[in-house]
Amino acid sequence: MQKVNLQEKLNLFNEYWAPKIVGNINGSQVKLAKLKGEFVWHKHDNEDEMFFIIKGKLLIKFKDHNLSLQEGEFLIIPKGVEHMPVAEEEVHVMLIEPKTTLHTGDIKCDLTKNNQERI
Amino acid sequence: MQKVNLQEKLNLFNEYWAPKIVGNINGSQVKLAKLKGEFVWHKHDNEDEMFFIIKGKLLIKFKDHNLSLQEGEFLIIPKGVEHMPVAEEEVHVMLIEPKTTLHTGDIKCDLTKNNQERI
Numbered sequence: 001m002q003k004v005n006l007q008e009k010l011n012l013f014n015e016y017w018a019p020k021i022v023g024n025i026n027g028s029q030v031k032l033a034k035l036k037g038e039f040v041w042h043k044h045d046n047e048d049e050m051f052f053i054i055k056g057k058l059l060i061k062f063k064d065h066n067l068s069l070q071e072g073e074f075l076i077i078p079k080g081v082e083h084m085p086v087a088e089e090e091v092h093v094m095l096i097e098p099k100t101t102l103h104t105g106d107i108k109c110d111l112t113k114n115n116q117e118r119i
Numbered sequence: 120m121q122k123v124n125l126q127e128k129l130n131l132f133n134e135y136w137a138p139k140i141v142g143n144i145n146g147s148q149v150k151l152a153k154l155k156g157e158f159v160w161h162k163h164d165n166e167d168e169m170f171f172i173i174k175g176k177l178l179i180k181f182k183d184h185n186l187s188l189q190e191g192e193f194l195i196i197p198k199g200v201e202h203m204p205v206a207e208e209e210v211h212v213m214l215i216e217p218k219t220t221l222h223t224g225d226i227k228c229d230l231t232k233n234n235q236e237r238i
Contacts, residue, residue, distance in 0.1 A: 003186055003194045025167045025195045026147060026217055048144045054191075067122055072173075075122045076144050096215065098145055 021118040031095040035087040042105035056091035140237040154206040161224035175210035
């Protein structure tokens, strides 16, 4: 059992859109990611996904509206809801989602990371 | 689907050791709590519990060691592990735990809140 310091872990990597696993809890995983630019439209058919903003501003586009999140805010995107994260400047996020979740959801593309690394 | 601003939610209550529900994710709940003083020794037989420190310093006592957590750090306490949180000064935390989790775990005492409020 070890505590996790978010900043220390964030210092260990610089890739964008490549979530790193930092904890396991009840079948879910806690992940950290750095985001910049546009991701892809996708949804997770069976899992809710939590975005907690550590640094920066994240726009999340939905089919019928957009939501802007800033430091100290979180959003839980219910399963099945199509979304596309957009980070105009670099954003640091903590994600919580089931172990089985692929970050690009139902879409496989160049951005898809099949084997997420634990740090 | 609504975003949650931690500070706005924290401004809505002042009770200590009375977690408030602020989100639901895959059968778990996200909660916010203000802590001050000593809690009780307890464990959760079937659930891991995540403490994320928003403000202040939280000491978590275990039977064989102590761990000190500060802002920007989290700890996942595996199921079955006895622990007692101690907050010398006021601490604000975000908790993630299954819906079924009673915050005093296997112990029922004056501090136990059976009906946790959603804010």
